Amino acid sequence: MNSAYPELIRIRFLMMLAYRVNYYSGIVIYAINIGAYYFLWQAIFGDTPSLAGFTVAQMTTYVAVSWMARAFYYNNLDREIANEIRDGSVAIQFIRPYSYLMVKLMQGFGEGLFRLLLFMVPGMVIVCLVFPVTLPRDPGVWALYLVLLFFSFLINTQINILTGLFAFFVENNEGMIRMKRVLVDLFSGVVVPISFFPGWLEQVMQWLPFQAITYLPSSVFTGRTEGAEAWGVLLVQLIWFGVLLVPIMGVWRMARRRLFVQGG
Amino acid sequence: MLAIDVELLQKRFVVQKNREGLAGAFKDLFKREYREVKAVKDITFQIPQGEICGYIGENGAGKSTTIKMLTGILVPTSGRLVVNGYVPFKEREAFVKGIGVVFGQRSQLWWDIGVVESFNLLRKVYRVPPQDFKRRLDELVERLQLGELLSRPVRKLSLGQRMRCELVASLLHNPSILFLDEPTIGLDIVVKTEIREFLKQLNRDHGTTILLTTHDLQDIEALCSRVIMLDDGTIIYDGSLELLKANWSKGREIHFHFGAPTALAALEQLTSGLGVQWRLDHELSAVMWLPSEINVSGALARVVGAADIRDIKIVETNTDEIVREIYKTEKVAP
Amino acid sequence: MFYGSLFWEYLKNYAKTRLTYRADFWIEVLSDLLFQGLNLIFILVVFAHTDSLGGWSQAEVVFVYGYFMIPYGIHGCFFDLWGFSERYIVKGEMDRILTRPAHNLFQVLLENMNPPSLIGSAAGLVIMAVSWLQLDLAVQALDLLMLAVLTLGSTLVYFGLYTALTAIAFYTDAPTGILPLLYNIQNYGRYPVGIYNRTIRFLLTWIIPFAFVGVYPASYFLDRPEEGAASLALLTPLIGLAFAAAGLLIWNHGVKRYRGAGS
Numbered sequence: 005m006n007s008a009y010p011e012l013i014r015i016r017f018l019m020m021l022a023y024r025v026n027y028y029s030g031i032v033i034y035a036i037n038i039g040a041y042y043f044l045w046q047a048i049f050g051d052t053p054s055l056a057g058f059t060v061a062q063m064t065t066y067v068a069v070s071w072m073a074r075a076f077y078y079n080n081l082d083r084e085i086a087n088e089i090r091d092g093s094v095a096i097q098f099i100r101p102y103s104y105l106m107v108k109l110m111q112g113f114g115e116g117l118f119r120l121l122l123f124m125v126p127g128m129v130i131v132c133l134v135f136p137v138t139l140p141r142d143p144g145v146w147a148l149y150l151v152l153l154f155f156s157f158l159i160n161t162q163i164n165i166l167t168g169l170f171a172f173f174v175e176n177n178e179g180m181i182r183m184k185r186v187l188v189d190l191f192s193g194v195v196v197p198i199s200f201f202p203g204w205l206e207q208v209m210q211w212l213p214f215q216a217i218t219y220l221p222s223s224v225f226t227g228r229t230e231g232a233e234a235w236g237v238l239l240v241q242l243i244w245f246g247v248l249l250v251p252i253m254g255v256w257r258m259a260r261r262r263l264f265v266q267g268g
Numbered sequence: 269m270l271a272i273d274v275e276l277l278q279k280r281f282v283v284q285k286n287r288e289g290l291a292g293a294f295k296d297l298f299k300r301e302y303r304e305v306k307a308v309k310d311i312t313f314q315i316p317q318g319e320i321c322g323y324i325g326e327n328g329a330g331k332s333t334t335i336k337m338l339t340g341i342l343v344p345t346s347g348r349l350v351v352n353g354y355v356p357f358k359e360r361e362a363f364v365k366g367i368g369v370v371f372g373q374r375s376q377l378w379w380d381i382g383v384v385e386s387f388n389l390l391r392k393v394y395r396v397p398p399q400d401f402k403r404r405l406d407e408l409v410e411r412l413q414l415g416e417l418l419s420r421p422v423r424k425l426s427l428g429q430r431m432r433c434e435l436v437a438s439l440l441h442n443p444s445i446l447f448l449d450e451p452t453i454g455l456d457i458v459v460k461t462e463i464r465e466f467l468k469q470l471n472r473d474h475g476t477t478i479l480l481t482t483h484d485l486q487d488i489e490a491l492c493s494r495v496i497m498l499d500d501g502t503i504i505y506d507g508s509l510e511l512l513k514a515n516w517s518k519g520r521e522i523h524f525h526f527g528a529p530t531a532l533a534a535l536e537q538l539t540s541g542l543g544v545q546w547r548l549d550h551e552l553s554a555v556m557w558l559p560s561e562i563n564v565s566g567a568l569a570r571v572v573g574a575a576d577i578r579d580i581k582i583v584e585t586n587t588d589e590i591v592r593e594i595y596k597t598e599k600v601a602p
Numbered sequence: 603m604f605y606g607s608l609f610w611e612y613l614k615n616y617a618k619t620r621l622t623y624r625a626d627f628w629i630e631v632l633s634d635l636l637f638q639g640l641n642l643i644f645i646l647v648v649f650a651h652t653d654s655l656g657g658w659s660q661a662e663v664v665f666v667y668g669y670f671m672i673p674y675g676i677h678g679c680f681f682d683l684w685g686f687s688e689r690y691i692v693k694g695e696m697d698r699i700l701t702r703p704a705h706n707l708f709q710v711l712l713e714n715m716n717p718p719s720l721i722g723s724a725a726g727l728v729i730m731a732v733s734w735l736q737l738d739l740a741v742q743a744l745d746l747l748m749l750a751v752l753t754l755g756s757t758l759v760y761f762g763l764y765t766a767l768t769a770i771a772f773y774t775d776a777p778t779g780i781l782p783l784l785y786n787i788q789n790y791g792r793y794p795v796g797i798y799n800r801t802i803r804f805l806l807t808w809i810i811p812f813a814f815v816g817v818y819p820a821s822y823f824l825d826r827p828e829e830g831a832a833s834l835a836l837l838t839p840l841i842g843l844a845f846a847a848a849g850l851l852i853w854n855h856g857v858k859r860y861r862g863a864g865s
Binding site for chain 3: 024025026029030033034036037039040043044046047048049050052055056080087174176177178179180182183185186187189190195196200201202
Binding site: 281332333336339340341342343357360361362364365367369371374376378380381382385388389392393394395 | 611694695700702703705
């Protein structure tokens with residue numbers, strides 16, 4: 005692998021460290037998110053012990069771990085790519101001896117790593133102290149969850165890259181980016197677990213990549229998915245990772261051709 | 269009356285120090301260290317109305333910071349500042365009505381709409397009465413030959429065309445002071461000349477005070493009666509261009525073209541004792557450097573009689589070289 | 603008067619620009635509506651599993667949601683300065699703004715106007731009207747007047763809050779990513795605040811008062827006398843004025859610290 009890539013991760017990590025206001029406000033805002041959803045779900049459950057296969061306790065853990073996972077896999081690569089396409093700086097990337105998309109992936113990973121270590125870990129400790137979160141006891145689940153989390157990042161980043169690349173074909177894809185953001189939050193299961201969706205929508209979700217970002221990994225973490233089924237989650241993620249490579253490559257190739265024809 | 273009156277003007281920026289490496293970055297997250305940078309250090313100058321003044325200096329010398337304080341964009345750290353009778357940052361909105369600003373590197377026109385639409389919008393922003401606006405626009409359009417460009421969107425204009433439009437945009441409200449930040453950057457020689465001519469005429473006909481920063485000293489030579497030179501936030505020269513040349517120019521060069529091969533030693537022997545220096549380009553061509561205190565005729569007389577000369581050219585040291593020389597020496601001085 | 607004519611002039615230019623990119627315009631309108639619609643899905647999904655949320659029925663929560671969309675759409679049209687930091691601070695376009703004789707915030711707002719957002723407000727009105735009928739509430743002339751006043755108050759809350767947060771760009775070197783993070787938080791003001799604990803309720807009422815763009819003013823129209831929310835509704839215009847004033851102060855103070863791009 006090109007030795008520039010680890011360096012890109014490191015630089016982005018340092019860059020994130022430099023944005024102090026973002027760091028502190030991010031912690032506060034995620035705390036509010038988790039808190040608000042905790043109470044919202046408490047109210048939704050009311051006196052019922054379980055809804056859509058979730059107990060109140062599982063729901064609490066689910067909310068906490070899902071939001072923390074979101075902190076890790078979330079990035080703005082879609083907007084970054086779209087901006088670089090619009091201001092034309094993407095053309096320069098073609099003459100550099102590395103793959104532009106890999107560069108973006110690495111930058112996203114540096115950002116994610118920063119959030120994982122400085123955000124998710126301390127955040128999770130605080131959340132566990134404040135809310136009744138039950139953590140898995142089995143170290144195997146922890147290990148598997150970390151792998152799943154990494155694939156959450158990859159799949160979410162693939163979707164972001166794909167959205168960003170659309171800027172090659174439309175003048176302004178800001179609306180698309182915003183829509184994608186809401187879609188991912190809703191359909192990945194951060195806001196509502198997919199088992200709450202009406203039957204037909206739940207069926208549709210089975211055929212979309214979003215569930216592999218939050219819903220499936222978080223289900224493993226809360227212990228709702230166990231044993232062989234948990235490994236099945238990894239398989240689903242692997243499949244989606246592979247499948248999503250196809251449109252990215254296709255769009256990238258089309259974009260390159262377009263760029264060369266139009267001259268940037 | 270003074271157009272610009274600046275006294276002990278200072279601008280300091282607080283810049284955060286980034287500590288090195290990962291460990292340093294972690295420390296920065298919790299406790300940050302700051303450093304103060306003085307971009308402009310107590311400068312004082314006055315510009316009377318109707319003058320064209322060049323403001324020069326290397327990158328980072330503080331030119332842009334000064335211009336931005338004079339135009340009300342930045343708030344000075346200390347010092348007194350009166351432009352056109354206003355303190356720019358205090359009465360910003362009233363003040364900017366009387367000035368025009370052109371940033372060579374940045375457009376003030378709307379990217380996607382026709383140029384004339386931008387002009388119309390600016391008319392509203394500056395509250396120019398319609399008949400004044402029309403008269404002025406017609407005059408400027410004719411003078412700068414913008415005719416058919418007016419309906420085109422800015423993104424479809426060439427840099428030279430855009431720059432002429434920028435000038436019009438900054439003059440629609442008939443400002444009494446015009447600030448130009450590198451107005452000729454990136455332009456070809458034809459457009460440069462055109463813009464210089466235009467500015468000269470503007471100054472002559474309307475008495476507009478012009479302050480411009482530039483890296484192109486030909487702008488200065490063509491336009492400015494006065495130069496202010498800035499280095500590291502302080503003024504190192506303020507006066508006429510002629511005086512600058514006279515003070516700093518150390519001599520001139522005389523280029524000889526000979527009819528027959530000539531040796532360097534022979535030439536040096538001819539002028540021995542005069543304190544001139546010779547440089548041989550090749551055997552038929554040589555350059556004599558002459559300090560300014562020595563008479564040209566004296567030095568020439570010694571050579572003319574002794575060598576077969578085809579051609580002679582006397583070259584005054586140009587402003588570029590002088591300025592480069594000043595920058596160099598100022599860098600050495602504390 | 604002057605600002606009115608400027609507004610009209612910018613609006614005309616907006617239309618001209620937009621007409622050159624017509625396809626984008628419709629994509630944006632569509633995505634904007636979907637964007638709003640997706641939020642409604644959460645409410646519908648949740649109420650498929652329960653009859654009440656903290657004692658509020660689905661129709662009531664949807665009513666609050668409809669109300670919220672009105673100030674949100676107005677905010678999106680006039681006060682959304684998404685990307686301010688990159689465009690005006692990093693790229694230095696603030697220089698240009700500051701050399702023009704009109705209030706700088708006003709100019710920036712006009713340049714970023716986005717009228718399609720108002721379609722969301724219209725959709726909100728429809729949703730509100732439908733739930734109004736479902737809830738069998740009486741309609742009085744006073745209600746319409748109050749709707750206007752409360753909407754104005756809620757819009758001012760938005761304006762103040764986002765102006766203040768956008769102004770952070772003047773105080774820090776790094777681009778701030780706070781605005782997108784805040785997106786989720788504004789949703790919480792749409793649910794009955796009684797369900798939250800004291801900290802979050804306090805936060806949503808007095809610190810980032812999103813309850814004043816959702817549940818408080820909306821409950822004025824709903825017949826829920828048992829809660830304090832309806833009386834807080836009348837505070838909406840005051841809170842709006844207070845936050846708008848604070849936002850302007852922070853902005854004006856921030857502009858003085860603007861340091862320009864580059865050297």
